[in-house]
Amino acid sequence: MAGIPKSTTAGTTLALSLALTAYPAPDWSATLILRGAQSIDLASQPDGKLHTFTTAADVTASWKPGDYWYSLRVTDGTEVYEVETGTLTVDPDLAAVSEFDGRTHAERTLQAIEAVIEGRASKDQDSYRINNRELRRTSISQLLKLRDVYRQEVRRLRASRRGKDTLGRQVLARFNSNV
Incomplete structure (x- = not known):
């Protein structure tokens, strides 16, 4: 398990640091691919041996709420491996909506x-x-x-x-x- 959260909120900063011991940065680069209400691709930045994903609040503000299926992939320029898959929910930004029903x-x-x-x-x-x-x-x-x-x-x-x-x-x- 690499540590992708189960949910994030649109309009807030998304910051992840992943330690992928079999695929350390900077030898490997990671991409987080999200598919759901829209297509979102996030590229990591190396931080020592960590893969860091940082997406500013003004960028996530445009993300459509809903469930997204994700694929975390790594590459060394030749080989590509899928490290983790799952779902991530993008919750609406309550500061950007006037009405909201948060009931399940x-x-x-x-x-x-x-x-x-x-x-x-x-x-x-x-x-x-x-x-x-x-x-x-x-x-x-x-x-x-x-x-x-x-x-x-x-x-x-x-x-x-x-x-x-x-x-x-x-x-x-x-x-x-x-x-």
């Missing part, structure tokens, strides 16, 4: 399901027909099941954000070093 898909969906349940509380019919068109609503029992699924997902997400265990119950173990 699960949080938005849970709110929508709860709004439907609340709105359906006063409606008797699950379906109706006008002329040759028919409308069927999702049953309350199905909505309640969906709500429970999304509540669980939102709970796990929020626990994860707070650094809590997301797997459920706590398992305690004792190790005896007097063997």
